[in-house]
Amino acid sequence: FNLMIHHGYADGVLKAGALPVMLPLTDDEDVLEEYIARCDGFLFAGGPDVDPAYYNETVHPKCGRITAPRDTLEIRLMRSLLALQKPVLGICRGIQVMNVVMGGTLYQDLNSEYADVQCEHMQRLEEYVPVHRVDVTPHSRLHEITGNTSLTVNSLHHQAVKTVGKGLTVCAVSEDGLVEGLEVEGHPFFLGVQWHPERMFTRDSASLALFEGLIQASLNMKA
Numbered sequence: 123f124n125l126m127i128h129h130g131y132a133d134g135v136l137k138a139g140a141l142p143v144m145l146p147l148t149d150d151e152d153v154l155e156e157y158i159a160r161c162d163g164f165l166f167a168g169g170p171d172v173d174p175a176y177y178n179e180t181v182h183p184k185c186g187r188i189t190a191p192r193d194t195l196e197i198r199l200m201r202s203l204l205a206l207q208k209p210v211l212g213i214c215r216g217i218q219v220m221n222v223v224m225g226g227t228l229y230q231d232l233n234s235e236y237a238d239v240q241c242e243h244m245q246r247l248e249e250y251v252p253v254h255r256v257d258v259t260p261h262s263r264l265h266e267i268t269g270n271t272s273l274t275v276n277s278l279h280h281q282a283v284k285t286v287g288k289g290l291t292v293c294a295v296s297e298d299g300l301v302e303g304l305e306v307e308g309h310p311f312f313l314g315v316q317w318h319p320e321r322m323f324t325r326d327s328a329s330l331a332l333f334e335g336l337i338q339a340s341l342n343m344k345a
């Protein structure tokens with residue numbers, strides 16, 4: 123099978139002044155340790171659905187494709203990064219992995235499991251077009267980085283955070299009440315967003331600020 127990723131993730135890291143590297147799908151502990159030692163910051167990208175077994179649920183009929191090797195890699199890697207206090211930006215699936223690692227759960231399919239859907243979370247407009255608002259928690263890291271308590275964001279997800287994992291703070295909520303941003307207070311940089319800044323950053327400064335926040339935190343760790 124192919125390892126594919128939207129070009130915007132690497133482009134955003136480059137634009138923010140860092141060198142992007144894509145990790146292989148490996149479960150080799152020695153290889154992972156090398157990446158953890160050599161890389162200063164980590165971006166967890168969008169992708170398929172996390173296996174609900176990781177949050178003690180059975181697979182809902184509307185749950186999407188599951189990629190076991192990617193689940194294994196990302197959950198193991200994120201646990202280490204949390205322990206080592208290495209900077210992490212989670213995007214879409216990335217925020218969902220964050221939440222699951224911290225003991226939270228997910229809506230496996232919003233249209234089936236979330237009665238209050240009022241926004242178009244799986245947009246049909248071009249991927250860079252903002253389609254709904256999120257309210258940003260005042261004084262959160264997200265607020266500090268973007269300088270805003272309200273953002274308009276794109277939306278390309280059919281799952282979302284259900285119960286929030288222990289140790290995580292909600293930093294963004296959609297107009298219809300879904301958690302769209304999570305962070306760990308006290309961690310140098312551990313921030314997840316449910317939207318897709320990698321598809322907006324060339325035209326949206328708040329999206330670019332997320333990449334810059336990750337890179338700045340990574341530089342601070344080296345200093």
Ligand code: MN
Pocket residue numbers: 241242243254276277278279296302316
């Ligand atoms: Mn959304």
